[in-house]
Amino acid sequence: MPERIGKYTIGLSSMPAILGYAAVVGKKEGEGPLGNEFDYIYTDAAAGQDSWEKAESTMHSDAVRRAIAKAGKTPDDINIVFAGDLLPQCMGTNFGMRELDMPLSGVYGACSTMALSLANAGIWVDSSAANLAVASTSSHFCSAEKQFRMPLEYGGQRAPTCQWTATASGAAVVGRGESNVIMDKVTIGRIVDLGIKDSNNMGASMAPAAAATIADFLSDTATAPTDYDMILTGDLGSIGSALLKELLNKENGIDISAVHNDCGMMMFDANKQEDICAGGSGCGCSGAIVCSHILRRMNDGELNSVLFVGTGALLSSVSPLQSESVPGIAHAVLLRRKP
């Protein structure tokens, strides 16, 4: 049964378990430092489809099918899917889920989607509203660039503050059953907007929201950063990560540097891979890293507790053209090894 802890956090007392997880990525992600952790690497960025959007849908559907199969279940067993993506009207999700005939609760949280969908799945399973829930998300470099910045054909130069939208999808199955990893707590974030207007600097727009959610979580639970093996943001990149640490230090007196990592800095090797700039981003970046490397390490006993903080930049394809700033949001999920 969910139980409110402090002002913003919810404890999941029945310990909903991660019964299966899967991640699929594109070629460039497969060539990154975590390449050998993913379930499948698409060497064809179009995934055999005739548009980038359909490629993203195909990868999203693939990740969900794989996660369900790895949990030893079928789509017919799933009570609810929480899923979303970056595209207008969540095209990557809706067209990806179309063939699977599972109840779908669409979510929108920009790059915070993996944490938001996991949080909702955890609440539903903990409360018995669902026996089995799927949380998933996707992003694709080509569908995202076209949407938020420039058509790829334009060949625009990338700013050093840019992040590279990962071509990736991650999915997890949450339910009751045997598993080494459980969901322990969730914190749903509030929108924070400090007025950043540069759509090529998402890290700066998301860092204040990440700081707020981490501070809320630590305050609600009366814990310190070092009580966790990892505080994992996704995806602030190098610039947003530095800003997050500075903000938490100066505003809240909290030092997360000993345990912080960021999916945007893990997906690629900015020194070896071209044009990565400040790191990776996109819903699928943290989705794929959590649903491979992180859950694998937890399953293997290398990590006992990970506070996964999904961070989203809530700009739209229209809002920057109307001189709007970029609101940020961050949602947190505490994953633990089963006691």
Added chain:
Amino acid sequence: MPERIGKYTIGLSSMPAILGYAAVVGKKEGEGPLGNEFDYIYTDAAAGQDSWEKAESTMHSDAVRRAIAKAGKTPDDINIVFAGDLLPQCMGTNFGMRELDMPLSGVYGACSTMALSLANAGIWVDSSAANLAVASTSSHFCSAEKQFRMPLEYGGQRAPTCQWTATASGAAVVGRGESNVIMDKVTIGRIVDLGIKDSNNMGASMAPAAAATIADFLSDTATAPTDYDMILTGDLGSIGSALLKELLNKENGIDISAVHNDCGMMMFDANKQEDICAGGSGCGCSGAIVCSHILRRMNDGELNSVLFVGTGALLSSVSPLQSESVPGIAHAVLLRRKP
């Protein structure tokens, strides 16, 4: 505590209550048959803003503030907001909620959003994950036409199957406390896509999903249409409503004609108001009608039980240009007078 009933339905045993609700609409909606039911009518379609998207955000924020105030609460009391809209990256929601500093779980369900947000809010309150939750949505004729069809300046002729996207926002506060109306059950829908490709005929693309969800709900609860005072779809319009009744009759042997109504057919008077064609649509159409006329009638004892079935056409601004069909989805919420 939520309790699963049959394959797709969830009973809310603690009877989460509708503690407050509000609806704001544009001028044309205010001139419709329900004009005197709304909390506020914006005679300025721009709501004092310099873009249609910002106008929608303003109305969305206004509806949420009014609903919270009518529940005798403040935004600081709210544990979670479930909200979404039609615009790319849910701009109407994210920019509308930015100033309110409440935890936000963004949802995407196209025109099914009011039912989807209510369903999620009901589950969270019933399970004690939240004490107070807000469910809300918005749409705006001008921001939607620009996104999904033609720029208004183009002056394109409207097809007779078209629906008029309502300029409207509705919000409800769900919690524990004194109220005449409670949430009794919810059914989360699956995507149904029969291959309709005409983005000027949303009714036809959503009707099969509405039929599936209504059939699932009646089967799960072993009830008949006439066990309810109203089965209210939102928003199929006249063409989608006729198709829904035909599909349910032929495929499932279910006759809902004695109790069916549709928010798309209630918002405007197609005989008196220009260019309404097949009726109203848009997340805000059913959002505003449920959060005014319907909840007011239930509160006054004129209706005892309403099965509200929100219907969404999951097209994107991109998908029709890629020759894709329009997937439909429908989510159901059973509202009841408190016993």
